[in-house]
Amino acid sequence: MVLSDLKIKMNSLLTTVFDKTEVESFFYLLIDFRLNLNKMDFLLNPNVAISAEDVAFFESAIQKLKSEEPIQYILGETEFYGLQFKVNENTLIPRPETEELVDWIIKDYGHYEEEGRSNLSVLDIGTGSGCIPISLAKNLSGAKVTTVDVSAAAIRVAQQNAFLNEVVINFIQADMLRHTELISVFHSDKFDVIVSNPPYVRNLEKQEINKNVLAYEPHLALFVEDNDALIFYKKITEYALNHLKNEGVLYFEINQYLGLVTVELIKGLGFKTVELRKDMSGNDRMIKAYGF
Ligand SMILES: C[S@@+](CC[C@H](N)C(=O)[O-])C[C@H]1O[C@@H](n2cnc3c(N)ncnc32)[C@H](O)[C@@H]1O
Incomplete structure (x- = not known):
């Protein structure tokens, strides 16, 4: 699987629960967290291949998002007042x-x-x-x-x-x-x-x-x-x-x-x-x- 396939998959599985912009923000949060890639990296190179372990991580995250688990708990962290916090x-x-x-x-x-x-x-x-x-x-x-x-x-x-x-x-x-x-x-x-x-x-x-x-x-x-x-x-x-x-x-x-x-x-x-x-x-x- 390549990154652009992941984006398409997230859209098709999650837009029944969230609106498109929200799904997009989940996608960028997940690739940043797991692959250390930002939006610009993705736009410049959408065909980066994803390893089997990373695919498994993203699939599990998509299932949790589908059950409406907050993205902050899935990642185990969030930002507050410009600082990183484990949650x-x-x-x-x-x-x-x-x-x-x-x-x-x-x-x-x-x-x-x-x-x-x-x-x-x-x-x-x-x-x-x-x-x-x-x-x-x-x-x-x-x-x-x-x-x-x-x-x-x-x-x-x-x-x-x-x-x-x-x-x-x-x-x-x-x-x-x-x-x-x-x-x-x-x-x-x-x-x-x-x-x-x-x-x-x-x-x-x-x-x-x-x-x-x-x-x-x-x-x-x-x-x-x-x-x-x-x-x-x-x-x-x-x-x-x-x-x-x-x-x-x-x-x-x-x-x-x-x-x-x-x-x-x-x-x-x-x-x-x-x-x-x-x-x-x-x-x-x-x-x-x-x-x-
Ligand atoms: C609304 S949360 C606020 C957490 C954090 N300060 C924040 O702003 O995200 C309230 C906090 O009060 C704690 N709490 C609830 N009952 C309490 C009690 N009787 N004595 C002390 N802490 C309590 C909860 O465990 C929780 O962490």
Whole structure:
């Protein structure tokens, strides 16, 4: 088989499930991953022969794509904020909306050392692949970054990602819903920044969620009970009130349908200023809270 045959085969097998542009992007991701060839290489030489092992890899990938397994899990990696991250079934696939949250923090703190501040301390709650703490550590030089997750399997992936991206992160396994666990881990430590992208999808929103998310991504990372949808926001805000420095700032990614109630909750618990920001799709998606 040659590369152009593979492209034709992918088109014929996958356009029943995905649109043509998506299938094309899968094709280029797969040949880049497996053969280290980019789009230009393909266009210049579409008749490169593919070895039997490579054909077997592509056929298996096509079957997984047909079953709507996310391409990031098939490749075992993805990109976030310009960095490479390993992912597997125990870690949420990092989303572009979360890059926007990270970017907000980096814009706010990118010059903290030039402003005469030092030893910025950051706590991320809900590690997943480690995309938030690792991209912050990479872009905020000198920052001391700690991250917490209840999932030991997610922490293992994030530790690997910290190593691959050459940053030092303090990893802690703890349940953020149990105050006593977090308090016994951090004692009286105080942070400059606390950030979290906690689980926030209500069960009632399941019908809007694509099959590839529902069937493959960890439900522990995604779902909350309909009748207590803001439980993580409440616990983390209460925790932040005791564990942020006076000038400290709390950042959240939020459920797009719950922007105003989440702002009210955080204000009601004691933060004076709560900014709500939309993501690039125009949905309420991020919060920054300070002053208490
Ligand atoms: C929405 S994911 C976010 C992952 C990553 N920060 C990101 O943005 O891609 C939420 C994370 O919270 C973790 N988590 C869920 N319940 C938790 C709990 N009770 N205590 C600590 N972490 C929890 C999940 O394992 C998951 O990694």
